[in-house]
Structures are given as C-alpha cells and as structure tokens.
Amino acid sequence: MSTYKNLKSLVVRLRDDLNNPTKPTALVLIYAYNRTGKTRLSMEFKDAGKRKNRKNPTGTPDTLYFNAFTEDLFVWENDLEGDSIRRLQLNQKSSFFNAMTELALDETIAHYLSRYADFDFDFTYKEVLRGKDTISIPDFVSFRKGDESNIKVSRGEQNIFIWCIFMAICERMLDGHDSYQGKKYIYIDDPISSLDDNNAISIACDLAKLLRRAATRKNADAAPAPIKVIFSSHHALFFNVMCNEVGRKIDDAPSVDHRRYFLYRPSGDGSYELRATEDTPFFHHVATLAELQRAADPRKGKLYTFHFNALRSVMEKTASFFGHPNIAFCMKAMDNEVDRALFNRAVNLLSHGAYAIHEPTEMGEDNKELFRRILREFIERFDFALPAIVPARATASAPAIHGDPKP
Known part of the structure; x- marks a missing residue:
C-alpha cells in the first residue's frame, strides 16, 4: 500500500x-x-x-483518453420550436474529432453499435477553414430506427454510441494511423x-x-x-x-x-x-463495508443518513450472492427475534428516505447506535474479510473481522 x-x-x-x-x-x-x-x-x-x-x-x-469530458463533447439539439429535428451536436473546438473525416470510422462504429443497440446513425459534415486549408469536419449526428428518423435516443444509448466512436478511434490508433503517431x-x-x-x-x-x-x-x-x-x-x-x-x-x-x-x-x-489487489479483484460491497465501519467509529467517524442506503445495498448484494431474493435472508442470521424485527424495520425505513449524498444529514444519536449494532451483527454473522483500509484500531462497536463470507 x-x-x-x-x-x-x-x-x-x-x-x-x-x-x-x-x-x-x-x-x-x-x-x-x-x-x-x-x-x-x-x-x-x-x-x-x-x-x-x-x-x-x-x-x-x-495520451488518448476517454472520461466524462469526452461525453460532454456531445450536446443535444432538441428543436424545441419545431419538435421534429433532433440531433446530437459535436463540439467542433475539440481535437477529439480532428481526424474523423480521414479515418472513415462509420463502418467500425456501426460494427460496435450493432452489438449493444438497435438504432442507426448518420453523420453530417461541414467545410471549415483551418489555416490555409479547407477541411471537412463532423457537425452533428442524427439517429434513426426502422422507419423513424431524427429520433431521440436514451442517455444510456447515447453513451453507448459515444463509446463506440472511441473504440473505433482506438482501432485506428492501434493500426498506426498517422493522426495518432x-x-x-x-x-x-x-x-x-x-x-x-x-x-x-x-x-x-x-x-x-x-x-x-x-x-x-x-x-x-x-x-x-x-x-x-x-x-x-x-x-x-x-x-x-x-x-x-x-x-x-x-x-x-x-x-x-x-x-x-x-x-x-x-x-x-x-x-x-x-x-x-493481487490476484483477486476488489469487490465493491466488501470495500463499502470497510468504509461503513470507518464511518461508524464513535471516536473519529461520522454517520450520515445515506449510510443506511449503502448498508442496505450491501445486504442486497450479499443475499443475492447466496441465492436469496431480498435482505430478509441477512436478517435471519441475526441473534434473536427481537433484534431481527428491529433491524429489519430500521433498514427498510431509514434506507428509503430522500437522503442526498451531496447534501448529507448527520444521523441522530439513537440512529447512530442502531446503525452500529446492525453493522456489527451483519459483519460478524457473515464473517467478512475487510480490506486493509480500516486503521488497525478496531472500534468497540464494529470490531475487525477476518475470513471470507461463508454460507
């Protein structure tokens, strides 16, 4: 580390x-x-x-890169007045699109897109002056499906399309195209x-x-x-x-x-x-448990209402891992019937509020103590081996756990 x-x-x-x-x-x-x-x-x-x-x-x-900024290079023009011509506008100031004309990417993009979606696309180009030369660059892209044209695709479909463009560019880069020397x-x-x-x-x-x-x-x-x-x-x-x-x-x-x-x-x-992480990929829910254990530390941690949402998510994944449809499976592993009923009611009630992560609200003292009890019982009953991101000082309410999850 x-x-x-x-x-x-x-x-x-x-x-x-x-x-x-x-x-x-x-x-x-x-x-x-x-x-x-x-x-x-x-x-x-x-x-x-x-x-x-x-x-x-x-x-x-x-470096050729793909991240949230890449997706931001594409902006919808929804034709609010005519409500008929919808298209995805490309940011022409970005060098990301510089070589698209000479790369002839349409076929490669279509090959990838056909694997993940069922709509088609068309690029429209325009002539621009670059220095002393006039070049053709992509202006916007429109989408069609069956007999429908100028359709609006979902955000997921849009992201898939942008990703297919990037994959096609990567192909040309690996081919050794001059644009990417x-x-x-x-x-x-x-x-x-x-x-x-x-x-x-x-x-x-x-x-x-x-x-x-x-x-x-x-x-x-x-x-x-x-x-x-x-x-x-x-x-x-x-x-x-x-x-x-x-x-x-x-x-x-x-x-x-x-x-x-x-x-x-x-x-x-x-x-x-x-x-x-050596040979074993880092599982998200196990790492989340470690973070929840840190937050539950009564001395240095701080618990917010959204932590109940995170705990419920981990329980759902754990139940699914063992082939069960919901978190009732996790609750059945708790010590006694009184605790099971209390924990079940708390997790179900407190994990469904409108708890914004970007505007967090700290838990009340009663809920903090209840959260620590539920977390401690859950970790102990399923014998999780938490990653070494929690300091060696184990909290009194959430002790360090060793061993992989077991049936």
Missing part, C-alpha cells in the same frame, strides 16, 4: 508502472468509488503527457455510465479484447510496440469482468501483463492511497 499527497505524485507512480525499465506493465486496472477523483486523475495523467520537458521538448500530447497511452475512465449489466459485460469483453491487442501490438518490423493503457472504474461487475478477461489465456496467447489497484482517499486532506 502506498500513499500519495496529491494527484500529480500519483500520476508519476502510474507512469513509472507503465515504463519501469526492469519490469514494465502494459495495463493498469484501477477500482475506485465515485467521488474518489478518478476523472481528475485521468486529466492529470493527460496533462502530464503534454508538458514540455526533456523527454517531450515540443509538448506533444501522448506519438500517442503512447490510452486512459479510459468509467465508460459505462447508465448501462445495464448485460451491456456492461458485453462492452467489458470487447474492451478487454482491444486492450489485449494494445498490449501485444508490434510495429512494421515485428518488434514489440505496445500502447500502454490505464483503465479505471467504480463499477464492480465491469471491473471484475475486465480482470478476468485480460488475466486469462486465450488459445496460445498468454495472459496480459497487468497490475490491479484499489484507489481510495483515507481522509479529507487530499491524499490518496493505492492498494495492490
């Missing part, structure tokens, strides 16, 4: 991982909660790659917002295939020329599928050399900790 005082020092570590002269790695997988700073980390990594220095005297950008890294942060689990698995498998190709890439002389990749996500299922897909052998091809990390912020001072 390593601690970094800011994002800049963390980026130095990640770049060192990818370029270690004795044992370089082609791929880094990072699991982190939402609000940890994954997007800001991806931007700091990108910015570090275009700073002028001895290795990069011209400040040429070395000098790019050494791909940084991908949370590409699956608003997706159902089925599409999440499909996209993870396709992405893993692409990253295998990046890691084993060779140049025209058949010498190794990998494109190094960092991938980060808060989505436990997506992260685990990625780990499994890049870690297994396929036919005669070896598994991809990679590292797995859990990234978190141990306090509010702006520092970051990076924990190697």
Whole structure:
C-alpha cells in the first residue's frame, strides 16, 4: 500500500508502472468509488503527457483518453420550436474529432453499435477553414430506427454510441494511423455510465479484447510496440469482468501483463492511497463495508443518513450472492427475534428516505447506535474479510473481522 499527497505524485507512480525499465506493465486496472477523483486523475495523467520537458521538448500530447469530458463533447439539439429535428451536436473546438473525416470510422462504429443497440446513425459534415486549408469536419449526428428518423435516443444509448466512436478511434490508433503517431497511452475512465449489466459485460469483453491487442501490438518490423493503457472504474461487475478477461489465456496467447489497484482517499486532506489487489479483484460491497465501519467509529467517524442506503445495498448484494431474493435472508442470521424485527424495520425505513449524498444529514444519536449494532451483527454473522483500509484500531462497536463470507 502506498500513499500519495496529491494527484500529480500519483500520476508519476502510474507512469513509472507503465515504463519501469526492469519490469514494465502494459495495463493498469484501477477500482475506485465515485467521488474518489478518478476523472481528475485521468486529466492529470493527460496533462502530464503534454508538458514540455526533456523527454517531450515540443509538448506533444501522448495520451488518448476517454472520461466524462469526452461525453460532454456531445450536446443535444432538441428543436424545441419545431419538435421534429433532433440531433446530437459535436463540439467542433475539440481535437477529439480532428481526424474523423480521414479515418472513415462509420463502418467500425456501426460494427460496435450493432452489438449493444438497435438504432442507426448518420453523420453530417461541414467545410471549415483551418489555416490555409479547407477541411471537412463532423457537425452533428442524427439517429434513426426502422422507419423513424431524427429520433431521440436514451442517455444510456447515447453513451453507448459515444463509446463506440472511441473504440473505433482506438482501432485506428492501434493500426498506426498517422493522426495518432506519438500517442503512447490510452486512459479510459468509467465508460459505462447508465448501462445495464448485460451491456456492461458485453462492452467489458470487447474492451478487454482491444486492450489485449494494445498490449501485444508490434510495429512494421515485428518488434514489440505496445500502447500502454490505464483503465479505471467504480463499477464492480465491469471491473471484475475486465480482470478476468485480460488475466486469462486465450488459445496460445498468454495472459496480459497487468497490475490491479484499489484507489481510495483515507481522509479529507487530499491524499490518496493505492492498494495492490493481487490476484483477486476488489469487490465493491466488501470495500463499502470497510468504509461503513470507518464511518461508524464513535471516536473519529461520522454517520450520515445515506449510510443506511449503502448498508442496505450491501445486504442486497450479499443475499443475492447466496441465492436469496431480498435482505430478509441477512436478517435471519441475526441473534434473536427481537433484534431481527428491529433491524429489519430500521433498514427498510431509514434506507428509503430522500437522503442526498451531496447534501448529507448527520444521523441522530439513537440512529447512530442502531446503525452500529446492525453493522456489527451483519459483519460478524457473515464473517467478512475487510480490506486493509480500516486503521488497525478496531472500534468497540464494529470490531475487525477476518475470513471470507461463508454460507
């Protein structure tokens, strides 16, 4: 486990991982909660790659990236007056679209999109003056389905479409297209917002295939020329599928050399900790339990009403893991019938309020004590092995637990 005082020092570590002269790695997988700073980390990594220095005297950008900023390059024009011409406008100031005309991406985008959705698309281009040259750049994209044209797609479908554009661009980059000469890294942060689990698995498998190709890439002389990749996500299922897909052998091809990390912020001072997860991906609900245990510390923790929502979510995942439809299974494991009834009523009632994470309300003292009792009983009964992100000082109300979840 390593601690970094800011994002800049963390980026130095990640770049060192990818370029270690004795044992370089082609791929880094990072699991982190939402609000940890994954997007800001991806931007700091990108910015570090275009700073002028001895290795990069011209400040040429070395990273192709995908994150929330990429999705923001697409904005809906909903034709509020005519209510008929709906289209997705592309931000023409972004260099992201510079090479789209010459790349001829439509066919590759359509290939990927057909795997996840059932609508079609059409790009409309326009001529613009760049320096002394007139070039054609994409202006907007419209969507159609069957006999319907100019349709409005859902936010999930929109995100899938944008992701397919990025995948198509990655394909050209790995092909060695002139537009991407000098790019050494791909940084991908949370590409699956608003997706159902089925599409999440499909996209993870396709992405893993692409990253295998990046890691084993060779140049025209058949010498190794990998494109190094960092991938980060808060989505436990997506992260685990990625780990499994890049870690297994396929036919005669070896598994991809990679590292797995859990990234978190141990306090509010702006520092970051990076924990190697070795062979086992970091399961979201187990890590959440560790965070809840920290929050339940009566000396240094602080419990908010939304923590009941988080606890209920963990219980639902635990019940599902053991093949049961709801958290009643977890409640049956509690000590006695009186506690079971009380705990069940508390979790069901207090986890359904309008508790905003961005405007948190601290629990009352009675609810704090009740929360600590429920958490302690739950962890003890299911014998969770919590990650080493909770300080060695075990709280009196929520002791440290050892051992994996058992039936």
